[in-house]
Amino acid sequence: MTRATLQFVDTPDGPFAILVDAADRVIVSGWTADADAVLARLRPDRRPAEVTAGETSAADAVRAYYAGDVAAIDAVAVAQSGTTLQLAGWNALRGIVPGSPLTYTGFAAALGSPTAVRAAASVCARNAVALFVPCHRVLRGDGTMGGFAWGTGVKRSLLARESAV
Secondary structure, X not given: OOEEEEEEEEEOOEEEEEEEOOOOOEEEEEOOOOHHHHHHOOOHHHOOOEXXXXXXXXXXXXXXXXOOOHHHHHHOOEOOOOOHHHHHHHHHHOOOOOOOOEEHHHHHHHOOOOOOHXXXXXXXXXXXXXXXXXXXXXEOOOOOOOOOOOOXXXXXXXXXXXXXX
């Protein structure tokens, strides 16, 4: 990829970064104001040669999400590169209903491999497009937060926002 556009959106959970490709598909997103942290979520061979500041269509969905329309993120186009399992997992994450999080075991079962809990957790950990591919909707078996690249405080906030709708 040669060019990408980076936009930061202010949210109640802090600055939210959106990096899109030339087709305006989100390739990285998360709660940071640090452009280097955004790029670090991509493998070196997948990083754009040029990043410019600009507007993204995904920003409107982020604003709508935080205004209470938690389904606004569903239609945002994303582009991730990964294994067949990762791609299937990221697609499945988009199907988790807001306010109804799954456990890692439940997520593994949804992927057709109920014993592949570590693989399911790995799919979540390698998700570069947080919020739009809602890996925050997967919890530990005991209902606790588990890990989240952008911090468990953000994860807790997102889950509370979604359960209130």
